[in-house]
Amino acid sequence: MTAKLEAFVFDVFGTVVDWRSGIAQEVTASGLIGPDAERAFEFADAWRRRYVPSFIEVNSGRRPFAKLDALHFENLLETLLEFGVDPLALPEAALTELNHAWHRLPPWPDSVRGLALLKSRFVIAPHSNGNLRLLLDMAKHGGLPWDAILGAEVVGAYKPVPQSYLRTAELLSLRPDQVCMVAAHNDDLAAARACGLRTAFVLRPHEHGPRQTTDLAPTQDWDFVVNSIAELGEIACASPG
Amino acid sequence: MTAKLEAFVFDVFGTVVDWRSGIAQEVTASGLIGPDAERAFEFADAWRRRYVPSFIEVNSGRRPFAKLDALHFENLLETLLEFGVDPLALPEAALTELNHAWHRLPPWPDSVRGLALLKSRFVIAPHSNGNLRLLLDMAKHGGLPWDAILGAEVVGAYKPVPQSYLRTAELLSLRPDQVCMVAAHNDDLAAARACGLRTAFVLRPHEHGPRQTTDLAPTQDWDFVVNSIAELGEIACASPG
Structure with a gap:
């Protein structure tokens, strides 16, 4: 099951x-x-x-x-x-x-709407290498409606160290397969999947500017592949559970 | 200064x-x-x-x-x-x-309004012995608008151990005297003050029901003494800084 x-x-x-x-x-x-x-x-x-x-x-x-x-x-x-x-x-x-x-830093145009949608049904938190105060200030500044601030500083290790993914699930009192890692980077998702997390790839083809050459397509069959966080919110909230 | x-x-x-x-x-x-x-x-x-x-x-x-x-x-x-x-x-x-x-658990009637007011000017977070998921669910359930979820589980120790107060300030990238501990319990505030935090005492004379005998008055000259979190918000947001 x-x-x-x-x-x-x-x-x-x-x-x-x-x-x-x-x-x-x-x-x-x-x-x-x-x-x-x-x-x-x-x-x-x-x-x-x-x-x-x-x-x-x-x-x-x-x-x-x-x-x-x-x-x-x-x-x-x-x-x-x-x-x-x-x-x-x-x-x-x-x-x-x-x-x-x-x-x-400014949110991508779809981020706040997508996060608010996901928050209505799921727990949402950053799992970032940013320190807690950086992520907290960014949330206040950009209106990111996180339920909690997680990430490298709270777990004491930077991604992609496995314990950072596992400890994040543990802090949420969840098994890894009850947590989905969302990233625009295939390597982050590969590390998360190796720890048993589910995965969502968000295409951000202009993260590195108009001549970006990396992460233009998924390299594995990630559980979700979307063009925006808003699209992820619509798909995840429409699914039966 | x-x-x-x-x-x-x-x-x-x-x-x-x-x-x-x-x-x-x-x-x-x-x-x-x-x-x-x-x-x-x-x-x-x-x-x-x-x-x-x-x-x-x-x-x-x-x-x-x-x-x-x-x-x-x-x-x-x-x-x-x-x-x-x-x-x-x-x-x-x-x-x-x-x-x-x-x-x-239900918020006291003044809590959500007081927290929202404080959040408009300050960082607000629980520093509770509750575990992260407990505090997160409580915030979603009761509409508590925390900027982050801190507390015993994140710092790895229960209050009133000094490191729990000091590590909480450190996670916020603040010195202890830039942080104010808010509690209805004199012993929690005494431990926070011993670590250099500022202190706010909220009178909750019915926490233990109609026959409460403890924490009916401040036992030290706490920095703030208020009847509600809403009152704390009004005072703190009216001060010049």
Whole structure:
């Protein structure tokens, strides 16, 4: 017998919010690298490119757990140097303000409606590598109606470590097959499926801009494949249970 | 300089919700101990009386961390025996259903309005000994608009262990003096103050019924002393910051 699906947990960066546009806009507004919009997108990409290597240091055990805010801050300093800006010449308050751009990322246009629909029948929570305060501020800012804030900081490990998926289900008092992981990234879903979670792939073909080459199609037969969170909400809420 | 207050974290049982009425009502509805209302309140009191001794086993290190749902279930079996009901003669589903009465406790009449007001300017979260799913279900059931669900299960320790208050502030990326603990219980506030948190005492003179003898007045000069969460919201939101 198939377990009753009770919760949807979400990757956030790229799946629920448009990090690339949000970061590029705040980088431009900061005035640090000039007014060129294309260069601001390149800055966002360069900052984001340092994300995986930085949390691999934690997951490998070479470094104690650190909040994503701390990793983002270190990566911001390196990215500024790459773009010819000396971070030591800037006030720390300005750097912190820019680092908090990740707390204010804009939801994709369908996200809030889709989450509200899913929330009417299921438990919904982020299962993101963002730290708790980052995700909380983002929810307040963008109107994301989470039932709880879960993710790397609460479980003490970054995705795709298996315990992060298993501990998230355990915190919801659910078996893994009662939880569906929602992501725009095949690798996140593969790790979730290996832990027994169900899977929903949301196509976000412009997460990385107009020339995106990754995650343009599902690489496995995920339980749901949709073009938006709103579509996921409509399908999941129409199913008999 | 006084730190800027950024978050209110709440005791839940007795402070935000009326556990005694909620439990008594579901005990009566269960039909297990007959229709007498006074006896149902006595059952609620007897069940609740086992609460502190059960989590002291965890905090003392004599027992690994267990969800409050599990402690409540064990205590339910003992309380049924005390009231002359053999729990082994009952279907486990009926016992689980009654145990989940704690997930459906009714908010005090002022709670939802007060929390919504506080949420407009501050971060709000439960800091309760309830497990995450219990608090999540209670929020969905009663419309409690938390920004996040914190508490014993997330921090791995029951109040009043100091690390539970300190880790809660740390998860919010705040210093303890930027967080205010809200409770109807002086001992909870004393433990929070010892960790550097600010304190708000909410008078709930009928938490334990008409003959309550405890927590009828503040025992220290708490930062806020109010008659309701709505009043706390009005005062806190009127202050300059």
